[in-house]
Amino acid sequence: MKILLLEDEDTLRKNIEKFLTLKGHSVDSFDDGGQLLKDANLFEYDFFIFDINVPDVNGFELLIYIKDKKIETPVIFISAMIGIEEITKGFELGCSDYLKKPFELEELELRMKNIKNSFSTHERITLPNGLVYDFSAKAVFQGDKQLELSKKQSEILYILMKHHGQVVSFDTIADYAYEDDFRDMHTISSHIRDIRKVIGAEVIKNVRGVGYKVVF
Template identity: 30%
Template sequence: MKTKLLLLEDDITLSETVIDYFEEQGFNIVPAYDGLEAIELIYENSFDLLLLDVNVPEVNGFEVLERIRKDENNTPAIFITSLNSMDSLEQGFNCGCDDYIRKPFELKELLLRVQTIIKREYSNKSDIIKISDNIHFDLTSNELKKDEQNMKLNLKELKLLKLFLQNPNELLVHDRIYDNVWDYGEEYSDNSLRTYIKNLRKILGKDKIVSLKKLGYRFNQE
């Protein structure tokens, strides 16, 4: 599964340049052009890292990060800004950012900073997620094992399972699931989603994935 980034940048030319470059490097990168749009996207999606310009319309980048940190969203973040004072740098780190890059910058430098943080985040996580006493998921190999046997999952079932594991005990509304499991422009299906849920329940147990009528699903993690 591709590493998913959010890019908050109101300069359309720069935004398109960064997006093109990172997509060529194998990333999935979602643009936002003002702070309110960024906040909405962050709450609707699971991102691996946030790239936040500071001087953007509606809500500035500092406040975007402050708001999501108050809601205990700890997604790593890099500020991208033309501000160069020490006060601005200090404010950025006080908001909870992981790194800070000043404009103008080389795309390669931004890529290296992103890769460093992503590598650190994954190294801090266990490669094996325990779902229950006899069921485990390997983040490195994307293998789901039950009683030491590999369970076969199709691509969308795998994406759905990883989305649940990234957001345990949290209500995932239907639209958020569709945005993360189905590719952009691909037509989603309620019936297909129910089938994927049914298949996962056969492996994980019915009580692991709870259906909240007309709202979405919640993955119960012990």
């Protein structure tokens, strides 16, 4: 998974980042909420881990911003704040879980797995033409048959499906599907054409000069 971490305590932030990286995840970390909003593309992540008391923009404010943007990526709050009022506020705003400091890193991973498993039970979307998109597999199925997409096409379709109904910019697609500074819109457009041949041209709409949007 691609994870966005916000934690202003240096040692803890580095330990979490190292632990999750060793577990095979990709982690971008920040110690300042304002800097996170400036530099991070929130649409490209699979999981958010936020401390609450951080400089500039706190964890609660970030979650409000994320929900306003209709981003449904799961959020775990990690905080030394143990009052029932803070915990209640976090859940009312839409966080997926709340982990009190100090905690074992293995517990953080376990909670992340449980949340992703609960999401995966309903992460299937019915497409036109009798097709089904499965988020956990990042694949398109017709009945029991998985339709053929290249790895790169699967990544591009995943980020579009994750934000279906919303315009996904070329930069967001490139940031998610490519690890370097790749920005060749022609190559992305070529992949989109091939994806359309599999799922139907009407499913992916081109928003000229901006990006693409899944509609159905």
